[in-house]
Amino acid sequence: MKYWMLTLTCIGLLPASLSFAASDAATAADNVFREGVAYCNQASKLSRTDTEQARTQYSKYLSHLERAKTIDTRLLDNNSFAQREHKRCTLIDDNIARAEAMPIVEQSLAQCEQARAALDASNLEQASESFNQFQSLRDQALAVTPTVLRVGSLAVRMRVCDRLVEKISLAQSDQQLALQKASRALTVYNKALASCDVGRGMSATSSLSTEAVKALEDVLSQVNKQLSNGDALGNGLDRSVGDGQQLAAIRNRVTACSSDIVASVASMNTKLEQQALMAKKAEDAAIQPPQLAVQAELSILQGQEIVQIGDGSL
Known part of the structure; x- marks a missing residue:
């Protein structure tokens, strides 16, 4: 009984102890x-x-x-x-x-x-x-x-x-397009240079003739057409940097070559004109003696008529 009462007392005190502990x-x-x-x-x-x-x-x-x-x-x-x-x-x-x-x-x-x-x-x-x-x-x-x-x-x-990524992407697309255009323009310029080199070789080896001049003029026409096509493809490209510099350099070579052919054609035309003039003079010289003979004969006949008229009057 004693221990039972003690247990009840402890149980009664437990909530208070827990409360104090929590506090x-x-x-x-x-x-x-x-x-x-x-x-x-x-x-x-x-x-x-x-x-x-x-x-x-x-x-x-x-x-x-x-x-x-x-x-x-x-x-x-x-x-x-x-x-x-x-x-x-x-x-x-x-x-x-x-x-x-x-x-x-x-x-x-x-x-x-x-x-x-x-x-x-x-x-x-x-x-x-x-x-x-x-x-x-x-x-x-x-x-x-x-x-x-x-x-x-x-x-x-x-x-x-x-937002820079959009601008960079757009610029890269533009650059890629420019590279493609530059590549195509370079191909056309190279063709023009090859054609021009052929023409320059012809001008150095061809004999003087109107046919040779016509052939060179045809080459010049082809070169100028290719040059125009290359210019159209390279339009808007910066010629001071990168691929633009390469395009500018080869274009200068084409124009220099073309100028040489133009000079050759002009020289050949001048020589042909001189030849024609000399031929004309030679032709004129070849027909001049018979004319002089006729004139002399006419002069003699006219002289005889004058003498006869004089004799008759006497």
């Missing part, structure tokens, strides 16, 4: 958490100047938070101070993360500017490489914290940079 745990957890809040506050002060130290202080806050939650698992449910301060410290964590991401963001934006400058200079290979670097660094920054884009000015600059 003590809540108090102990609150104390540990408040110690952690001091580290959170320190992290907040350092977040703009020393992210490494800020992260160290914040890690200490998290450590105290976990200890407090181990003591009182319902700390963040029942303790209004802990609820409020934990929300504030979570925002501080975001601030630290943004500060950690900012150097990476600045590097990515610097690569974006390099890509834009390269694009303006038509250096598409460098533009593409710099843009890829921008994307890689941007993704690294977002991996640190997506909240970095909550900074309005950064979000705008990032969106502007993202």
Whole structure:
């Protein structure tokens, strides 16, 4: 009976003991958490100047938070101070993360500017490489914290940079089209040069004749037609750089060759005209003596008539 009464007494005291124990745990957890809040506050002060130290202080806050939650698992449910301060410290964590991401963001934006400058200079290979670097660094920054884009000015600059990919792709398409046009123009110019070289060889070996002149004029006509076709294909291409320089160089060779043939044709025509003139003079010289003989004979006859008339008058 004695032991039975003692058992009932202990059972009656158990809820009160548990209540006191829970209260003590809540108090102990609150104390540990408040110690952690001091580290959170320190992290907040350092977040703009020393992210490494800020992260160290914040890690200490998290450590105290976990200890407090181990003591009182319902700390963040029942303790209004802990609820409020934990929300504030979570925002501080975001601030630290943004500060950690900012150097990476600045590097990515610097690569974006390099890509834009390269694009303006038509250096598409460098533009593409710099843009890829921008994307890689941007993704690294977002991996640190997506909240970095909550900074309005950064979000705008990032969106502007993202649109560069469209401009680079368009420029690459234009460049590819220009390369195709340059290749086709180069083929036509090479044909013109080959034709012109044949004509120049003909001008050096052909005998002087109207047929030779006609053949050279036909070559010139063909060369000029090919040159016009090449010019049409290469229209709009920058002749001062890259493939444009090559086109300009071979076109100059074609025009120089064409000028040589034009000069040869002019020289041959001059010689043919001189030959024709000399032939005309020779022809004139060949028919001149008979004419003089007739004139002399007429003069003799006229002289005889005059004498006869004189004799008759006597």
